[in-house]
């Protein structure tokens with residue numbers, strides 16, 4: 001996929017727009033799982049540009065990412081950042097982690113970011129259950145931001161070539177319907193699941209890239225009130 005660099009850049013633009021959107025909704029805490037090697041602007045830079053007191057917990061299971069993160073992700077003095085080495089496939093270990101508990105107040109709204117990471121969770125690892133476990137721990141008024149690789153926009157004849165390098169099955173592109181299934185029970189912000197290229201991209205400089213050159217779905221959802 002020769003446009004993979006473009007895809008990564010567009011995915012980051014989506015992350016920025018989504019974090020700005022949540023910040024404007026009053027969210028001041030973010031849990032960024034599968035945060036990746038730091039690249040500016042990072043989640044805390046985006047959120048703390050709007051409110052310097054914002055608190056962000058970064059999570060990744062790659063020790064190299066954590067080394068870079070600890071060196072580079074310095075919080076604004078009024079806010080706070082923390083970095084956990086933890087695995088999305090064990091969401092309880094993230095939620096129980098003392099660094100998370102010491103940084104975020106789970107009784108207050110949190111923006112949960114699962115940006116370009118769920119496609120590394122196989123079907124037999126229960127991605128829907130993982131999302132549900134994390135969402136259940138969030139206070140009403142919280143939000144979920146997701147982006148996810150897809151082959152929806154690809155011509156059928158290209159699929160064997162795209163799947164060929166994925167011999168261990170670690171990478172799992174999902175369709176719009178499959179992604180909707182992972183987000184079951186959440187209230188999607190209009191316009192629902194869209195290409196990262198298009199999700200609230202009206203202010204991005206044009207022309208926008210072709211959706212098939214980016215091949216990533218995006219969604220932002222509100223965590224509903226829990227039944228009493």
Ligand SMILES: C[S@@+](CC[C@H](N)C(=O)[O-])C[C@H]1O[C@@H](n2cnc3c(N)ncnc32)[C@H](O)[C@@H]1O
Nearest residue numbers: 034035036060061062087088089115116117120
């Ligand atoms: C494609 S990068 C996305 C980085 C960033 N979220 C972004 O969108 O630019 C995926 C990241 O998820 C991390 N990752 C993959 N599987 C993970 C897992 N099971 N638990 C935690 N992190 C994981 C990888 O180490 C990598 O840093």
